[in-house]
Amino acid sequence: MLLGVDIGGTSVKFGVVDEKFNIVHRSNLRTEKGISEKDFLAAVAAECAAIAKEYPIERIGAGSPGYVDMDAGVIKMAVNLPFKDTPVAKCISDATGIPTVVGNDATCAAIGELYAGLGAGVRNMVFVTIGTGIGGGIVIDRKIYLGTRGDAGEIGHICVNVDGEQCGCGRRGCWELYASVTALKKRTARAAKAHPNSILARQVEQEGVSGRTAFNAARMGCKVAQLVLDRYLDYLAVGIGNLICIFRPDVVALGGGLSGEGDGLLKPLCAKLQSDIPVEISKLKNDAGMIGAAMLHRSIEEAKK
């Protein structure tokens, strides 16, 4: 059996995955804000060791946001997490005696989807995670494509607006500035403020702003929310259209928080795309990253073939 560890900003998820990709055990570790690197590593390694006592774990894989050096087994940097060249792989394998690798979370999600989700039976796939930012994984010939230096596929930073906003990455008009959940929330908040009598504004007042707010208000018939979504989906469609144009894959899989909207997201998006390439919601949903982390060893081996 394999252990997959999905490191996130607010919690770390652990899953024991059998050879048929069933998750036979799950556990969860909430990460306190401001936790130190040392305490974080100790807690994660201890949970892995505890699971390895219960299950015959052969290999462990961990996925993390941020910049990961897979060859070194090191998380170089991740926003909201106490990592700075942190040797996560070594730390877990020292505590468990089990071979451990670490990879970027979006890469792991794409790997999970490739083996156990929409990717079963396809050759080429693009996986797009729509969350705080936009991440992705590119699958070519059933292998994750990471480029010569291991850092390819940063699809959230393709420019869709030459004169657009400055991005933290140093470029302008990056796709994720317009099409991430963060962007949708900003657009929602702005519209609610501008239209204080709208259903959208009422929703925001009652529940605050989330990636779901505009979808919910639009379902209640709110025209303001509909406009927010329409413009947001224009941008989402542009980036996905670009990936389709470049890769012409068998399928584009959508993951991350927003993919929870299901058809509410997919139908208007596909209407804008008008593409002959299927675009679908991730089959594994929130488990893609965990299952993919568990499969990371195998993916690395197959990429070397």
Added chain:
Amino acid sequence: MLLGVDIGGTSVKFGVVDEKFNIVHRSNLRTEKGISEKDFLAAVAAECAAIAKEYPIERIGAGSPGYVDMDAGVIKMAVNLPFKDTPVAKCISDATGIPTVVGNDATCAAIGELYAGLGAGVRNMVFVTIGTGIGGGIVIDRKIYLGTRGDAGEIGHICVNVDGEQCGCGRRGCWELYASVTALKKRTARAAKAHPNSILARQVEQEGVSGRTAFNAARMGCKVAQLVLDRYLDYLAVGIGNLICIFRPDVVALGGGLSGEGDGLLKPLCAKLQSDIPVEISKLKNDAGMIGAAMLHRSIEEAKK
């Protein structure tokens, strides 16, 4: 020896390529405007047959603009050429008795550059041809990537402006509308008209508008031309930056008419890109397509491995 045929809008170039990628024979066929499909095919096949009498040609490859069905050996459609589901491969092989394949011209140029140019020794490469439109070839793990249906890599149609001009492809704001030589010529003509006393305007008056006009005028110290180029290069850089971000290749190779500007193009472009990935002018220049066409058989075989 191999025969490469490079079909263009105004002429067809033939080259006999030896095992060291030397071109040991060249010939050229001017294509008259309005020539029929039948006459065109007959002329090309006759020239191939004549060459095959002089040289021990083992295989023939032809590259053409437009939409090519490689599996069928058919050019489905090409602007300015009399093709409509035209069985070019069969026609040449019938006339010569030599196995013949056909591919897209930008794909061929990328193949040529891969085997005999900047691609020697690299794993991943993006080839960008900047001409009437923008074409390209994506090389992954030393194989041309064409996607599941054979039509990937249409990089000229990635959107860089969500609210941009309508493109003939049906989408909006496509990169080639802003960064092709056609776009540069439009920008040059517009600026010359708006600034009739500029060096640029004088150049346009004397020599007409070409992709070189703004470069030449800028070298003469024309500020108007400098502005034209600066804005044009912003757009060129955005698309190349996107490709770098997605592929993180070993090298980006620039081909097509504009690559003739050499350092005059490369230096300001790289200054805008600020990338750690090398961007270079194609080593094979105008021969990339012909040499690549000659290598097309081998490329197809290696892609199947």
